[in-house]
Amino acid sequence: MSTEQWSRLSTDAFNVALFAYIAGMIGYFYYLAFRRQLAWRSASLAAFLGLSAHALSVVARGFAAGRVPWGNMYEYSSLLALLVVAGYLFVVEGVFKVRLLGGFVLAFSVLTMAIAVMFLYVGPGPLVPALNSYWIKIHVVAAITGSSLFALGCIVTILYLAKDRRERRSAAVVAPIMGGSVDLDDAPPHFEAGADEPVGGVTRRGILPPAAVLDRVAYRTIAFAFPIWTFAVIAGAIWAEQAWGRYWGWDPKETWSFITWVIFAGYLHARATSGWRGRRAAVIALVGFASLLVTYYAVNLWIVGLHSYAGV
Numbered sequence: 001m002s003t004e005q006w007s008r009l010s011t012d013a014f015n016v017a018l019f020a021y022i023a024g025m026i027g028y029f030y031y032l033a034f035r036r037q038l039a040w041r042s043a044s045l046a047a048f049l050g051l052s053a054h055a056l057s058v059v060a061r062g063f064a065a066g067r068v069p070w071g072n073m074y075e076y077s078s079l080l081a082l083l084v085v086a087g088y089l090f091v092v093e094g095v096f097k098v099r100l101l102g103g104f105v106l107a108f109s110v111l112t113m114a115i116a117v118m119f120l121y122v123g124p125g126p127l128v129p130a131l132n133s134y135w136i137k138i139h140v141v142a143a144i145t146g147s148s149l150f151a152l153g154c155i156v157t158i159l160y161l162a163k164d165r166r167e168r169r170s171a172a173v174v175a176p177i178m179g180g181s182v183d184l185d186d187a188p189p190h191f192e193a194g195a196d197e198p199v200g201g202v203t204r205r206g207i208l209p210p211a212a213v214l215d216r217v218a219y220r221t222i223a224f225a226f227p228i229w230t231f232a233v234i235a236g237a238i239w240a241e242q243a244w245g246r247y248w249g250w251d252p253k254e255t256w257s258f259i260t261w262v263i264f265a266g267y268l269h270a271r272a273t274s275g276w277r278g279r280r281a282a283v284i285a286l287v288g289f290a291s292l293l294v295t296y297y298a299v300n301l302w303i304v305g306l307h308s309y310a311g312v
Contacts, residue, residue, distance in 0.1 A: 006064035007124050013057035014078065018113050020050030021085065021106045028102035032207060040099055047089060047106060054082045065124035070140050071131060073300055077116035081109035083148035087221075092152070096217050098209055104155055135239035142232035143257075147292060149225030150264070153218045154289035157282045160214035164279060167211050215278060219271060222285060226264050233257050256295040263288035 001009070027043025030036070058079055062069035069075050088105040092098050127136070208214065236257065237247040248254060267284040270276040276284075 001063070003064050003066075003124070006060050010057045010060035010064055010124075013053045013060060014113070014117070017050045017054035017057060017082075018110065018117075020046050020053060021110050021113070024050060025103050025106035025110060028100075028106060032100050032103055043102055044089070044093070047085060047102060051082065051085050051089065054078070054085070058082060061124060065126070067127055068137055068140075070144060071127045071136065072120075072122055073296075074116050074120040074122055076140070076144060076296075077112050077120060079144050080148050080151070081112040081116075083145060084112075084151055085109050087148055087152045091221065092156075092217060096220075098213065098217060100207075100209055101156060101159060104159060105152065108151065108155055133239060133242065135235065135242070139232055139235040139239050142228055142235055146225045146229035146232050147296070149221055149228065150289060150292055153221035153225060154285055156214055156218040156221065157285045157289075159208055160211055160218055161279065161282050163208045163214055164211040164282075211278075215282070218282070218285065222264060222288075223268060226268060229261060229264070233261055252299045253295065256291060256299050260288060260291040260295050263291050 024043045024046035027039050027046060031039040031043060058069050058075075061075060061078075065071070070079050084105060088102060092101060092105075126132075236254070240249070240251075240254070241247045263284065267281060267288060270284060271281050
């Protein structure tokens with residue numbers, strides 16, 4: 001196939017993936033509202049079909065460009081969206097057995113892909129000389145993987161905060177009726193691990209999984225992402241030494257990558273040593289995600305630095 005044919009295939013597969021994700025998102029939200037197993041099966045099938053088409057788009061882009069398909073912001077965003085969906089399907093649904101979050105995850109990927117195709121698209125082409133190194137296969141892959149897992153963890157964190165707020169309000173209403181009081185900050189949550197409802201009928205119907213489940217999923221996902229991001233920062237420093245003759249120079253991308261690392265390190269440290277759970281830890285995770293967005297979008301688009309030409 002010619003370069004033009006590979007490029008066309010990549011674009012067509014990208015569009016198929018985008019519409020499949022939209023269909024899956026609608027199906028997941030329908031399942032979230034009405035708990036119809038057919039809706040979940042259909043949404044999951046659409047998500048897997050979209051994931052397959054998306055993977056084909058990324059591979060075809062690589063053939064069209066004659067290099068690895070993550071050399072600019074459009075390609076980075078596309079692969080980020082792909083890995084977020086893959087992480088949800090294989091980790092959240094496959095390992096944690098939580099099926100109610102798919103609509104939110106696919107919405108994030110649809111938004112990321114829409115931004116990429118509308119504002120970040122560039123045609124396939126060769127890498128700039130400074131990026132033409134085997135380290136792009138190591139550093140950038142680790143950065144994309146870590147970013148996608150952080151994004152997934154922070155999506156769950158936002159949903160946790162929404163669910164936790166509702167549970168606290170429900171508990172505050174139920175406690176006087178039961179003739180007692182509830183210490184919402186110190187008392188451990190009493191939830192069944194696989195249930196959609198707090199034990200004891202705090203709410204009649206839970207749209208999302210219990211807050212405790214969401215908190216646990218978010219924590220484990222971020223904890224899994226952190227060493228990958230750490231490796232990405234280290235690999236980037238090694239690559240910088242080869243490209244620019246120094247390991248670290250406080251370039252804007254380097255600085256914000258390190259700030260993101262520090263924030264998520266603080267999140268994990270607070271949970272491991274200070275016993276922070278729930279909302280306080282969730283706030284730190286969201287600050288880390290905001291820093292990640294600055295690292296990727298703000299630094300690449302508006303701040304001039306050594307990484308500006310690359311967009312990654």
